[in-house]
Amino acid sequence: MPLLQAKLERFxxxxxxxxxxxxRALDGGKRELYLRLGAHYRALATDMQAVIASVDAAA
Structure with a gap:
C-alpha cells in the first residue's frame, strides 16, 4: 500500500x-503541452485513488 500511495503523491x-x-509559459504551444500533460497526470492520480480505494475495500 505505501507504494500505491507514493505513486499517487508523485502523480x-x-x-x-x-x-x-x-x-509561466510564454509560448502557446508549450503552454498547451504542459496543460495536457498536467491533465494526464491528474487523470492518473484519479485512477490511482480508485485503485487505493478498491484495495482498502477488499481488505
Missing amino acids: ETLAAECELIAG
Whole structure:
C-alpha cells in the first residue's frame, strides 16, 4: 500500500508542476503541452485513488 500511495503523491506532484510551468509559459504551444500533460497526470492520480480505494475495500 505505501507504494500505491507514493505513486499517487508523485502523480499529484507532477500534475501541479506541469500546471505551474503552463502558467509561466510564454509560448502557446508549450503552454498547451504542459496543460495536457498536467491533465494526464491528474487523470492518473484519479485512477490511482480508485485503485487505493478498491484495495482498502477488499481488505
